Amino acid sequence: MHNHIHPLNAAFQGKLRVGATLGVKTLLGEDDLSEGLARHHFDAFTAENSMKPESLQPREGHFTFAQSDRLMELAAQSGAKVVGHALVWHQQTPEWFFQDTTGQPASSEVVFQRLRTHISTVVGRYRKRVHEWDVLNEVISDQHDEFLRPNIWLDAVGEAYIAEAFRTAQAADPHATLIYNNYDIESRVKHGKTLRFLKSLLDAGVPVHAVGIQGHWDLADPTLATIETAIENFAALGLQVKITELDVSVLPGRHEADLAALQGYETKLDPFPHGLPGEVAQQQAERYRELFALFLKHRDTVDRVTLWGVHDGSSWLNDFPIRGRTNYPLLFDRAGKPKAAFHAIRNLALEKEPSFISAQGAQTGNVLPAFA
Ligand code: GLA
Numbered sequence: 001m002h003n004h005i006h007p008l009n010a011a012f013q014g015k016l017r018v019g020a021t022l023g024v025k026t027l028l029g030e031d032d033l034s035e036g037l038a039r040h041h042f043d044a045f046t047a048e049n050s051m052k053p054e055s056l057q058p059r060e061g062h063f064t065f066a067q068s069d070r071l072m073e074l075a076a077q078s079g080a081k082v083v084g085h086a087l088v089w090h091q092q093t094p095e096w097f098f099q100d101t102t103g104q105p106a107s108s109e110v111v112f113q114r115l116r117t118h119i120s121t122v123v124g125r126y127r128k129r130v131h132e133w134d135v136l137n138e139v140i141s142d143q144h145d146e147f148l149r150p151n152i153w154l155d156a157v158g159e160a161y162i163a164e165a166f167r168t169a170q171a172a173d174p175h176a177t178l179i180y181n182n183y184d185i186e187s188r189v190k191h192g193k194t195l196r197f198l199k200s201l202l203d204a205g206v207p208v209h210a211v212g213i214q215g216h217w218d219l220a221d222p223t224l225a226t227i228e229t230a231i232e233n234f235a236a237l238g239l240q241v242k243i244t245e246l247d248v249s250v251l252p253g254r255h256e257a258d259l260a261a262l263q264g265y266e267t268k269l270d271p272f273p274h275g276l277p278g279e280v281a282q283q284q285a286e287r288y289r290e291l292f293a294l295f296l297k298h299r300d301t302v303d304r305v306t307l308w309g310v311h312d313g314s315s316w317l318n319d320f321p322i323r324g325r326t327n328y329p330l331l332f333d334r335a336g337k338p339k340a341a342f343h344a345i346r347n348l349a350l351e352k353e354p355s356f357i358s359a360q361g362a363q364t365g366n367v368l369p370a371f372a
Helices: 034-041 064-078 108-125 154-159 161-170 191-203 224-235 254-262 278-297 342-352
Strands: 016-023 044-047 081-088 128-136 177-182 210-213 216-218 240-249 302-307
Touching: 016 081, 034 064, 044 064, 044 254, 044 302, 064 081, 081 108, 081 161, 081 224, 081 240, 108 128, 108 154, 108 161, 108 177, 128 161, 154 161, 161 177, 161 191, 177 191, 177 240, 224 240, 224 278, 240 278, 278 302, 278 342
Parallel strands: 016 044, 016 302, 044 081, 081 128, 128 177, 177 210, 210 240, 216 240, 240 302
Antiparallel strands: none
16 A cells, blocks of 8 residues: 555645545455555545446345445545436446336336436435535437437437436435536537537526536547637536546557557557556656646636546556556556656646646647537
8 A cells, every 4th residue: 555655635635626436346345455545545436336327226126325335434434525426327227217017118207207216315315425416427429410319218208307317316415516427528529519408408497517527538639728628618608517537548549449450450459568658657647737737727617526447457448448458547557556647746736836738839639619
């Protein structure tokens, strides 16, 4: 354990809440390394999987709260806030939500009732203990010519489930911050649509308080200018911004990997199986420094940044978008030792007047579309 290292959250105190996710193993008490690092360095905890619908209500009316209760306990002991993730999503949600006893599609009334019961039971149980909820996850389409992503909720009940989810969550805990969470919503294809989506909810009086930019990024994409514009546009709607799932991949992305595979460059898909070269670690540290400088510059809007995982060894990016690679996306290495990226952001936080890089000066490849 590296508990002699000055805690990251102390460096960011009063500036930004920095969080991490706790995996199932940690919540079962089987991962002391991650638990120790999380308790020492982070002051916002999100369950990586344990609070998704399939984990909390695997069968109708059968709620399983052992892991989420453990998360509350760990957070209370370490003085961390808990982020609830996620109430409504098209993935990791059991089929019974949408089916009747014969396996046929259930009526929309029944599905609506199940949505309300799930949200009010879960939010109600953790009222005052979970301060922020990812109420709705990933509904905007990745396609240019499509607004909402077709999904099982839309098929079952139509668009009304969206407002209903936020209203039910608010009724169950009027003090919780309610978040719409998604990936790539800073980017060209999804940003304008997301602004329109959020504005229409706000205009209809739906209680959405914040937008979660997931932040599954890499060394170059998206540009700082793209992220900054998105933060400013969301703030202009009156919303807070949370960076909810940050990681900085150092491996070829899906598109690049597909190309490399086509051309027979398989080894390029997994270039660092035996360790992260110092030069790449430095590039990553610089990328993390620039990102956190931007978040600190916008700290009136961005009040929390959560890393998706604790150390490189347990990151989902070792298995996505390609299984079995060796990625290095987080602040701690596989042995729990702080990486260059950790020192870069900690030093930044400790500077009296952090030197903000100008996003305008950074290279921009991304012109945002006009939106109504
Ligand atoms: C999405 C979800 C997260 C997680 C990641 C990948 O971003 O919001 O809960 O499943 O995918 O692990």
